[in-house]
Amino acid sequence: MSHRPIIALDLPSREEVEKFLNNFPSTESLYVKVGMELFYQEGPEIVKWLKAAGHSVFLDLKLHDIPNTVEHAMKGLAKLGVDMTNVHAAGGIKMMEAAKRGLEAGKPDGSETPVLIAVTQLTSTSEEEMHHDQLINVSLKESVQHYAKCAETAGLNGVVSSALEVGFIKEGTSSEFVCLTPGIRPSGSDAGDQKRVMTPSEAAKIGSDYIVVGRPITQAEEPYQAYLAIKKEWNGEK
Template sequence: MTRPIIALDFASKKEIQTFLDFFPREESLFVKIGMEVFYQEGPTIVEWLKELNHDIFLDLKLHDIPNTVGKAMEGLARLGVSMTNVHAAGGQEMMKAAKHGLEKGTKAGKTVPKLIAVTQLTSTSEKQMQQDQGIFSTLEESVLRYAANTEKSGLDGVVCSAWEVEKIKNQTNSDFICLTPGIRPNGGDVGDQKRVMTPSEARKIGSDFIVVGRPITQSDQPYLAYQEIKNEWNGVCEHD
């Protein structure tokens, strides 16, 4: 079965350990480590999770001049994560530098991490994009433009809302990844997300990976919540 990616949006290793205690020790998870905990704990949080046999999406959303991003990716590659990302807004030159850095930094015989680019955050509305970013197209047009630039840059895919997946798939190659955050079970609290879908809807629309945070991490029964979302994501049960 394909695993949903659990967003470990905690402030410390201790909080993550408390959360993981709800899960069978032998079960390998796919987890997302973001800025919140990485900036507190540093690379050791990745090394510790790898020792526990978990796969890692390192969600740092790099966005800087090409040389800086390339050098940063060269260092991050040595951590052995499965996937990491940049902001597509950094442009093609930056994305190409990021890809080169990952390839250069990956140890001989090891797999180069998947590299994907953030299009528009799922917390961003079209009105916010137009007012704050000065992009006066539709939100969908902006996402599709970023996805096209990402593919031209040789990256593996994008982070996007599930609402844009079908059109991105129609304009990119068959291996192009669409990773979708903002996934909520039926009736779940959407929090600060603006563009959300259920796991079954994301599967039907063609998402390759889904990221789920609070519906699992803030549940009274995290492992049960994880199993239910995993089953729905894999089409084992339907809620719609």
């Protein structure tokens, strides 16, 4: 089965999303990421609309609060039928466990519990910034690996991480534990504000389970062709 790259809909409005999706065949079922920019402008209706159109949705809100608040928030998000969502691992094991309980309690009858992953260190964060801004004095690798193990202990499905960290995360967790990799850029493209990036083929070789691609598709002159090229590279197709 061909794996779909997740398209980051980092767009300001439903109108812009509709304009973008008009570049794709109406029969093409996509996996899309709805982040803070879009969700906070359009609210839950944008998720309902995308689901009704036949797309899978990763709701990327990175919840981080006290366990009770996160549990109730996740219960509401699960009712939207999202396929995947996330929290910050820095919220701790109890918070992550609460997030999972909320998703299980809120999911529609007969549906699977959404995939729940945790953010370790943002791909925009350098080791120097982590040391200075967060006062975390271990290496970036150790911090990411520790957060991944905490997420697994809490019963989460996996983590968000740079593809550069997938190998040692996989070494320290179970075979079912997944890694979702943002910051994916086709060869020769601009890295933008991401400091830790890889190409789709590199991410596939190193063991990423999901990849997220934004501007190389959303800002392409021909978004559908750009999507197909990245999908082929991600799946190792010629």
